[in-house]
Amino acid sequence: MTQQDTALGLGIGDEIPTFVRENTGLHHFNRYAAVNEEFVPIHMDDEAGREAGYPRAFGMGNLSTAYLLNALRGWIGEEGTVRALACQFRQPNLKDTTVVARGRITTIRAEGDETVAELEVWTEDGDGNQLAPGTATVALVTPA
Amino acid sequence: MCHLDREDNDVATTLISDEMRGAVGTEMDRSVSFAISESDIRKWALAVYHPEPPPQLFWDAEYAATTRYGGIVAPEDFNPFAWMTPSGPRPAGEDMASPGSLEALLGIEPPPVRSGLNGGTESEFGVRMRPGDAITSVTRLHSYTEREGRLGTMLFTITESNWTNQGDELVKVVRQTSIRY
Numbered sequence: 319m320t321q322q323d324t325a326l327g328l329g330i331g332d333e334i335p336t337f338v339r340e341n342t343g344l345h346h347f348n349r350y351a352a353v354n355e356e357f358v359p360i361h362m363d364d365e366a367g368r369e370a371g372y373p374r375a376f377g378m379g380n381l382s383t384a385y386l387l388n389a390l391r392g393w394i395g396e397e398g399t400v401r402a403l404a405c406q407f408r409q410p411n412l413k414d415t416t417v418v419a420r421g422r423i424t425t426i427r428a429e430g431d432e433t434v435a436e437l438e439v440w441t442e443d444g445d446g447n448q449l450a451p452g453t454a455t456v457a458l459v460t461p462a
Numbered sequence: 463m464c465h466l467d468r469e470d471n472d473v474a475t476t477l478i479s480d481e482m483r484g485a486v487g488t489e490m491d492r493s494v495s496f497a498i499s500e501s502d503i504r505k506w507a508l509a510v511y512h513p514e515p516p517p518q519l520f521w522d523a524e525y526a527a528t529t530r531y532g533g534i535v536a537p538e539d540f541n542p543f544a545w546m547t548p549s550g551p552r553p554a555g556e557d558m559a560s561p562g563s564l565e566a567l568l569g570i571e572p573p574p575v576r577s578g579l580n581g582g583t584e585s586e587f588g589v590r591m592r593p594g595d596a597i598t599s600v601t602r603l604h605s606y607t608e609r610e611g612r613l614g615t616m617l618f619t620i621t622e623s624n625w626t627n628q629g630d631e632l633v634k635v636v637r638q639t640s641i642r643y
Contacts, residue, residue, distance in 0.1 A: 345512070345513075349509040350510065353505050353509045360579075371577075371612070371613050380539065384537070387510075388510065388511060396529050396531075397530060400587055401587055402586045403583075404582070450582075
């Protein structure tokens with residue numbers, strides 16, 4: 319493990335650019351339901367959300383995963399590779415909530431002609447409350 | 463990777479029957495997708511990037527040909543099994559979103575739960591999915607654990623799916639945790 323990758327200018331503790339979806343709601347959830355066959359009442363109907371123990375309808379966990387991947391892709395670019403992603407859906411992405419996907423580098427190592435970074439990743443709401451924490455591994459091409 | 467496995471805690475009433483314990487390790491599903499189309503990938507990318515346009519790599523074949531991939535690839539999270547497979551549509555009335563659908567696949571009695579949530583996922587990615595690929599998914603029941611939670615006894619079920627393409631290349635391994643109560 320190194321503290322810094324000088325070729326790419328990465329350092330432990332660096333945060334990656336965020337991926338933000340403001341005011342998430344049925345226009346996001348329904349599109350995802352349509353492609354992932356996920357027309358589940360808790361994601362469509364406030365009453366179903368309340369019956370499940372939450373204040374209203376909420377978004378799919380897998381859509382939060384997609385937002386984390388979008389953040390990682392946006393950072394590493396098309397030359398980079400997402401090797402792994404894990405996250406736990408601790409709090410729901412309630413309807414009308416802004417979701418911010420974030421990541422912070424925890425380790426960096428050289429691996430052949432690539433630089434491999436491990437990150438803690440998470441989604442949070444607009445007030446900074448963590449929703450889906452996890453980890454990720456990405457590989458970036460090391461400049462010659 | 464996150465640790466999704468949880469230790470068994472004392473619970474007032476177990477939701478895990480002997481039949482369920484006996485099913486751990488069982489292959490619960492083996493599916494082969496239709497060949498992935500560019501349109502499938504395009505729609506997926508539009509959905510997960512909405513309302514912004516998705517990256518060109520996911521929809522512009524001419525542009526994608528200039529990238530390291532040499533053509534369009536799917537986002538890592540793309541699901542080619544949505545809606546149906548060449549096995550045909552699901553029988554009328556079958557509800558894959560019902561809390562007991564997992565045990566239905568195993569042919570065993572489901573636990574007495576009324577709701578289910580997606581608890582989390584762990585994915586390790588291999589080769590990218592591309593237009594024309596037919597993906598095979600083999601899913602096994604990995605574990606059942608339970609603990610007391612805010613809503614009573616919570617049942618954590620982990621399944622593990624291995625996806626390969628038609629060339630037998632590993633596409634991804636996904637461990638999915640469902641939480642039922």
